[in-house]
Amino acid sequence: MEKIQNTYKVVVNEKLCPQYWRMAFEAPELGLEVKPGQFVHIRTDDGGLQPFFRRPFSVYRAQKYVEIFYDVIGPGTKLLSLKKKGDTVDVLGPLGTPFEMPPPDTKQIVMIAGGIGIAPMLVLSDILKKKKYELVLLFGGRDRGHVYPMQEFKDNGVKVHIATDDGSVGVKGRVSVLFDKISRDVEHAFIYTCGPNPMMKAVQVFAGEHGLKGQAACEEIMACALGACLGCSIETTNGFKTVCYDGPAFNLDEVKFH
Amino acid sequence: MNITVKIANVTFKNPVTVASGTFGHAERYFKLEEVKRLGAIVPKTVTFLPQVGNQPVRIFETPAGMINAIGIENPGIDGFIAQKLPSFQQIGVPLIISILGHTEEQFVGIIKKLNGQEGIAAIELNLSCPNLKHKVLVAQDPQATTRLVKKMKGLSKYPIIAKLSPNVTDISEIALAAEEGGADAVSLINTFTAMAIDVKTRRSRIGNFTGGLSGPAIRPIALYMVQKVASSVKIPVVGMGGIMTAQDALEFLIAGASMVAVGTANFVNPRAPVDVLEGIENFMKENKISDIREIIGSLKK
Numbered sequence: 001m002e003k004i005q006n007t008y009k010v011v012v013n014e015k016l017c018p019q020y021w022r023m024a025f026e027a028p029e030l031g032l033e034v035k036p037g038q039f040v041h042i043r044t045d046d047g048g049l050q051p052f053f054r055r056p057f058s059v060y061r062a063q064k065y066v067e068i069f070y071d072v073i074g075p076g077t078k079l080l081s082l083k084k085k086g087d088t089v090d091v092l093g094p095l096g097t098p099f100e101m102p103p104p105d106t107k108q109i110v111m112i113a114g115g116i117g118i119a120p121m122l123v124l125s126d127i128l129k130k131k132k133y134e135l136v137l138l139f140g141g142r143d144r145g146h147v148y149p150m151q152e153f154k155d156n157g158v159k160v161h162i163a164t165d166d167g168s169v170g171v172k173g174r175v176s177v178l179f180d181k182i183s184r185d186v187e188h189a190f191i192y193t194c195g196p197n198p199m200m201k202a203v204q205v206f207a208g209e210h211g212l213k214g215q216a217a218c219e220e221i222m223a224c225a226l227g228a229c230l231g232c233s234i235e236t237t238n239g240f241k242t243v244c245y246d247g248p249a250f251n252l253d254e255v256k257f258h
Numbered sequence: 259m260n261i262t263v264k265i266a267n268v269t270f271k272n273p274v275t276v277a278s279g280t281f282g283h284a285e286r287y288f289k290l291e292e293v294k295r296l297g298a299i300v301p302k303t304v305t306f307l308p309q310v311g312n313q314p315v316r317i318f319e320t321p322a323g324m325i326n327a328i329g330i331e332n333p334g335i336d337g338f339i340a341q342k343l344p345s346f347q348q349i350g351v352p353l354i355i356s357i358l359g360h361t362e363e364q365f366v367g368i369i370k371k372l373n374g375q376e377g378i379a380a381i382e383l384n385l386s387c388p389n390l391k392h393k394v395l396v397a398q399d400p401q402a403t404t405r406l407v408k409k410m411k412g413l414s415k416y417p418i419i420a421k422l423s424p425n426v427t428d429i430s431e432i433a434l435a436a437e438e439g440g441a442d443a444v445s446l447i448n449t450f451t452a453m454a455i456d457v458k459t460r461r462s463r464i465g466n467f468t469g470g471l472s473g474p475a476i477r478p479i480a481l482y483m484v485q486k487v488a489s490s491v492k493i494p495v496v497g498m499g500g501i502m503t504a505q506d507a508l509e510f511l512i513a514g515a516s517m518v519a520v521g522t523a524n525f526v527n528p529r530a531p532v533d534v535l536e537g538i539e540n541f542m543k544e545n546k547i548s549d550i551r552e553i554i555g556s557l558k559k
Binding site: 004005043049050051052053054092220221222223224226227228229230231232233234235239240 | 279280281282302310311314315316317318319320321322323324326328331473474502522524525526527528529
């Protein structure tokens with residue numbers, strides 16, 4: 001892409017399930033370029049000063065339109081949810097280091113997501129469904145309102161397993177109750193995870209115990225998202241790394257989750 | 259239209275630059291044509307030895323601004339010269355290298371290494387980073403400021419700019435101390451020491467406990483300080499603090515700044531420095547101003 005900062009037209013902005021929203025905007029060039037795990041940085045206030053920072057969102061789908069999947073939790077996402085079809089958004093992207101593709105001998109791909117961490121997994125499954133993998137999604141959510149209807153994953157041939165804290169959908173408990181769905185065939189399984197740090201820590205511990213490899217997509221408060229301010233650094237086994245530039249995708253065993 | 263400005267014997271093609279620490283990886287992310295239009299580029303502060311920076315969390319969003327405590331994460335002067343300097347030089351825009359020594363010897367060491375390099379327009383002495391474990395900043399002590407600036411001025415083959423802290427009782431006193439030491443210019447302001455507390459955990463929001471406040475929230479105070487310093491010293495002033503737009507930058511120029519630096523705005527709008535430059539040019543055209551010197555220090559009283 002010639003420019004990294006662009007203004008795009010909103011095509012869809014809708015509540016997808018009780019908790020989560022989906023926005024699609026018309027960005028054909030961005031759609032062609034963006035890779036699973038990369039993100040966009042959106043100015044939600046249209047040039048005002050409140051909120052001050054842009055907001056980073058994983059790209060959720062990149063087909064005819066580029067889509068993000070978001071939770072209305074603060075002033076930025078609140079403003080975003082007020083956007084109407086035909087409005088414009090100021091977007092930086094594509095940004096960050098994408099997920100690495102699985103090693104050649106991989107047979108089973110296990111995506112482990114918690115809550116809004118589901119966002120990068122759909123675009124990942126869009127890419128991976130073209131290969132002959134067994135695709136599995138283990139999804140953990142707080143309650144029924146936090147479970148996004150999984151049809152799009154199922155359409156991609158993904159086997160979906162759900163756990164909720166209150167048991168209202170799927171199995172009761174944290175996503176770790178679903179870990180028995182992961183192949184112990186170390187040579188042939190590969191993990192992708194995104195979600196709250198305690199969840200990713202549990203995935204990391206499990207993977208470590210069983211010698212499984214994988215990738216984790218991390219989240220942190222960001223200012224520039226271009227690797228300039230070094231504000232979104234996290235601890236890794238190789239020192240501090242920026243989530244925006246060195247990540248969001250890291251080797252699962254590399255991140256020190258707190 | 260003349261928009262060139264001078265610091266010591268160096269002429270900058272226009273007065274717009276960026277604040278240290280807000281403009282990394284320029285070579286990867288910006289169309290070179292846009293970056294090439296800036297008057298100068300100031301890379302992130304370099305220290306004598308490499309620094310890993312502060313423990314996260316390093317930033318926090320505040321009303322119209324942010325608190326940061328990055329802790330000058332940088333590869334050290336040797337790493338900077340080997341890895342970063344060549345790509346910055348390739349942009350072809352004058353470079354102002356921001357440096358920080360934790361001791362006078364380290365400042366001397368950095369200057370000596372930079373004296374061995376070509377393609378540098380000026381050195382900015384960061385006397386004012388609030389995020390390191392120093393009890394008193396150089397820029398909080400007029401005698402220390404004069405002594406250090408004098409020593410660096412004696413050693414450096416490049417002009418010296420002293421970057422001042424707003425965390426003082428009277429910033430013009432420090433600016434005069436820098437001028438007395440022989441500084442070719444002063445730049446101001448660095449960030450205000452600040453904090454934010456998480457009410458749930460009753461802990462600081464910042465890993466380093468405190469940080470530095472920047473962004474438009476501090477702009478009126480920065481403007482006041484720039485005006486005060488510019489009316490006290492004879493050397494040029496590089497003004498900064500929350501500049502988001504050309505209108506903001508013009509206020510600083512009218513207050514007496516010869517150059518303006520765009521800082522935190524880069525994080526929100528990467529085009530901000532170029533927007534500021536274009537806006538200043540448009541203002542001059544619209545008002546039939548042929549020389550930027552008709553604007554600088556033109557504040558009426």
